[in-house]
Amino acid sequence: MDRLILIGNPGNRRTEGLQEARRKLGMPPAVVVPYLDLLRGRTSLEQTAELAELRGGRSPVLRLDAPGELFEVERELIALGAPDAPAELADDRLLPYGAWNDPQPLPVKAALSIQEQRGRLYHPSQWFRGYGRLLAMVEKRAKELWPHGRWINAPDDIAAMFDKRYTHRVLTAANVPVPKRLAPPEQLPDYETLREMMSQRRLHRLFIKLAAGSGACGVIAYQTNPVTGAELAVTTIGVESYNTRPPAYYNAVKLRRYTGSQEIRSIINWLLAHGAHIEQWIAKAAYMGHSYDIRQLVVGGEACHRIARVSPTPITNLHLRSQRKTLDEVGLNSSEQDTVKDCAERALAAFGGSTVAGVDVLLDSRLKKPYIVDVNPFGDLLYRVEYSGCNPYEWEMRRLGETFSPFSPMGKERSEPAERKNEY
Incomplete structure (x- = not known):
């Protein structure tokens, strides 16, 4: 079978899980290209091709894994997204909202001097710009080296899925059901405009999501009282205020409740400045008085591993101590489970260059x-979730080992929504 090149962070749970799956299935280990080495110029795809003996027409399968969990990578990506980054690296063509102005951008030198403070949200929009630029660089160089190479998830799809504003547009264009968007992001510059539009449209319960956040980072379940104007924000965002400089925002890794307008205004304005997606808050189906949604994995067009995430709060991510339940345990019948699978499969199919995604499905x-x-x-x-006797990585590698092939040839185009991709 084709060799697998894995661009990721060596030694973390994802990389080790995938390598263990390949070992168990009798496959050669993936060739790991560390994000940090790519960003610091200590390695390249050209060097990887030489080391893996992939010159002379042999084409690999390539997998991009999550860039998180390593502060040095985060810092390098913020620097790559800087306004004074080298011109040859400042390629924003894969960014869905590349024309968006990052607030108070950090120059390269300032970005590289950032010191780690656990949980701190330094500059999420500049980080995403840097990641988009890295994806563009990797896509271009891989295509030059391996014109017939295949991506498990194409870089342009990863950039598109990572941006919740654009994901909503892609799914809407594909007639996949999504919660109603309050407004296009350019029409919501600040807290006051948001409150006014909520009143005009009679939407008093919303989810506000950092455009490129993950793991509930930068998510607010927000509601207002239409009569009194009282407001409540439930979020993982913590705030540290200072007398002499702007407040610092961090991921508290537990939910906090804010009722004061000054704090809520500050948090919402910060999210809007960095890019936010705002959608109707749909009450979720309940189990034993707790709400839940479903993480449904889709591999090669087929829904497979899944878990219901049950929480007493409106935010259900598992790391926030939500309960893990099967779909049978929360009372979904076979028809309802098939509906979840079909909806998730349609969602991934909207991204024609990708084969694997975890799709979050809400049932009203x-x-x-x-x-x-x-x-x-x-x-x-x-x-601790299996499908046909395999954990997720084993199932993915098994499908690849069977030469299952909607794995995307490089350069395959995805149908775009009506608006141009890189505008807002």
Whole structure:
């Protein structure tokens, strides 16, 4: 079979899980290209081709894994997204909202001097710009080296899925059910405009999501009282205020409740400045008085591993101590489970260059109608969940080992929404 090149962070749960799956299935180990080495120029895809003996017409399969969990990578990506980054690396063509102005951008030198503070959200929009530039660089160089190479998830699809604003547009264009968007992002510059539009459209309960956030980072379940104007924000965002400099925002890794307008205004304005997707808050189906949604993995067009995430709060991510349940345990019948699978498969099919994604499916509390609330290109890190006797990585590698092949040839085009991709 073709060799697998894995661009990721060596030694983390994802890389080790995939390598263990390949070992168990009798496959050669993936050739790991560390994100940090790529960003610092210590390695390249050209060097990888030489080391893996992939010159002379042999074409690999390539996999991009999540860039998180390593602060040095985060810092390098913020620097790559800087306004004074080298011109040859400042390629924003894969960014869905590349014309968006990053607030108070950090120059390269300032970005590289950032010191780690655990949980701190330094500059999410500049980080995403840097990641988009890295994806563009990797896509271009891989295509030059291996014109017939195949991506498990194409770089342009990863950039598109990572941006919740654009994911909503792609799914809407494909007639996949999604919660109603409050407004295009350019029409919501600040908190005051948001409150005014909520009143005009009589939408008093919303989810506000950092455009390129993951793991509930930068998510607010926000509601207002239409009579009194009182407001409540439930979020993982923490705030540290200073007398002499702007407040610092961080991922508290637990939910916090804010009722004060000053704090809520500050958090929302910060999210809007970095890019946010705002959608209707749909009441989720319930189990034992707790709400839940479903993480459904899709591999090669087929829905496979899945888990219901049950929480007493409106935000259900598993790391926030939500309960893990099977779909049978939360009371979904076979028809309802098939509806979840079909909706998730349609969501991934909207991204024609990709084969694997964790799709988050919400069922409304009244009719259990499905809505897609996220498509995660790195959403296959699911513990203690099996399908056909395989964990997620084993199943993915088994399908690849069987030469299953909607794996995307480089350069395959995805149908775009009506608006141009790189505008807002």
